[in-house]
Amino acid sequence: MSKTLYSMPSSGNSYKVRLMLALLNEPYTHIGLEYETTGLAEAHALGALPMGKLPVLVLEDGTALPESNAILCFLADGTPWMPDDAVSRAHALGWMFFEQNRHETVIAVRAALRNYPSRAHLATPERMAELLDAGHAVLQVMEAHLADNDWLAADAPSVADIALYAYTHMAESQGGFEMKQFPAINAWLARIAALPGYVGLKDTPE
Ligand SMILES: N[C@@H](CCC(=O)N[C@@H](CS)C(=O)NCC(=O)O)C(=O)O
CATH class of the missing domain: 3.40.30.10 (Glutaredoxin)
Incomplete structure (x- = not known):
């Protein structure tokens, strides 16, 4: 099973x-x-x-x-996706906490307000403008790091890259964020999409 x-x-x-x-x-x-x-x-x-x-x-x-x-x-756990040295592992967890605390709460929330009809009543112009600015600031944190590093936590892709990829790759299409101002993020997104075994959001099994 x-x-x-x-x-x-x-x-x-x-x-x-x-x-x-x-x-x-x-x-x-x-x-x-x-x-x-x-x-x-x-x-x-x-x-x-x-x-x-x-x-x-x-x-x-x-x-x-x-x-x-x-x-x-x-x-x-036990695969190359979890860094085996303590410092890189702490960096990976740090990015994953950042994802849930600062990134998902803005990037995913704006996308949800735009795309789920049940949330539309919460999408006031003020809230959407506030989320847009906050999202660009959060993405700038990633941009600054990725300008000097291919991956978020270590010299190779890790769980942190997968955690941050999900909502970042749809930040423009679903969230309405302006991604052309983030060239290092766009290059990182392309590196992840080129990984062997990669599947897209819509490639659900069955
Ligand atoms: N922090 C949780 C968030 C999970 C979450 O918010 N899931 C939503 C979809 S994105 C959900 O299950 N909604 C269904 C419901 O609330 O009934 C995680 O990362 O797994």
Whole structure:
């Protein structure tokens, strides 16, 4: 029996895990659940989502792991995707905390306000302008680092690159951010898309 992933096809948090599994060439069963579907309501009702959110990775013994970046760390453990020296590992975790604390809360939120009809009422001009400025400032932190480094945490791609790739690669198409001002980020996005085994957001299994 393989692992089972509960994931939301349109969501970057879920896409991170699908991308990591693909890059690791790990087989898994995929259960795709979108917002406002009976499938998602049932998963909540059945207690399949321990922290009430997707993604959730269910291991072969039935253990259910929530939180996208925790799942990435689990999958990367013992592979080249998790740096083996303590300093690079701390850098990787630092970027992953940055992703959840400062990046996802702005970049993904603006994309959600533009794309999910149920959030449209929250997309006031003031809020959208505030998120645009905040997002460009967050992206500038990545740009400054990537101007001098090919990868975020180490000399090779790591879990941190996968965590930050998900919402950054759709920052313009879905979030409306102006990415041409970030050449180093764009070059890094292209490096990730060229990795063997890479899959896109829409390449969901089945
Ligand atoms: N910090 C969590 C955030 C997960 C999250 O917000 N998931 C959303 C989709 S992006 C979700 O499951 N929404 C469905 C719901 O709330 O019912 C992670 O990184 O896994």
